[in-house]
Amino acid sequence: MERYWLLKSEPFKYGWDDLEAEGEGTWDGVRNHRAKNNLAAMEVGDQAFFYHSREGLEIVGICEVSEAGITDPTDETGKWAAVKVVPKTKLPRPVTLKEIKVEERLADCELVRQSRLSVAEIKPDEWSLILKMAGV
DNA sequence: GCCAACGTTGGC
DNA sequence: GCCAACGTTGGC
Numbered sequence: 362m363e364r365y366w367l368l369k370s371e372p373f374k375y376g377w378d379d380l381e382a383e384g385e386g387t388w389d390g391v392r393n394h395r396a397k398n399n400l401a402a403m404e405v406g407d408q409a410f411f412y413h414s415r416e417g418l419e420i421v422g423i424c425e426v427s428e429a430g431i432t433d434p435t436d437e438t439g440k441w442a443a444v445k446v447v448p449k450t451k452l453p454r455p456v457t458l459k460e461i462k463v464e465e466r467l468a469d470c471e472l473v474r475q476s477r478l479s480v481a482e483i484k485p486d487e488w489s490l491i492l493k494m495a496g497v
Numbered sequence: 498g499c500c501a502a503c504g505t506t507g508g509c
Numbered sequence: 510g511c512c513a514a515c516g517t518t519g520g521c
Contacts, residue, residue, distance in 0.1 A: 371507090393506095393515090394516090414507060414508085415506085415507060415508080476507065476514075477505085477506050477514065479506085
């Protein structure tokens with residue numbers, strides 16, 4: 362079953378533009394167990410929102426998992442997971458955290474509930490709602 | 498095995 | 510720049 366995700370990144374470290382410029386990005390360096398579980402559950406073809414944290418605070422684009430189940434290359438213990446993603450589309454209109462927080466149907470999503478989680482799951486109905494908010 | 502202290506993340 | 514939330518570490 363296809364699942365949906367949200368990947369957080371600080372734009373001054375690695376933003377949407379960086380991903381588009383590279384064509385493919387490796388999502389590694391995650392050192393949180395819940396985020397790691399999400400990474401490990403990803404499959405090729407899954408879609409993910411790309412969210413800018415600290416600065417911007419908005420979902421800016423959609424990317425797709427191009428390689429799953431990778432062991433994090435930046436980790437020598439081999440315990441952490443990573444995936445590769447390719448950029449798909451930039452949202453016609455970014456969806457801000459503010460809008461997400463105001464929308465009560467999104468009050469339950471991982472992004473709101475656990476704000477420090479760098480890889481969050483998005484449920485299918487939350488996914489389509491956010492797409493609608495983005496003007497897709 | 499509990500919990501206080503500390504470090505980090507991320508929204509404001 | 511501040512601080513709340515959360516995770517991790519280490520003393521007991």
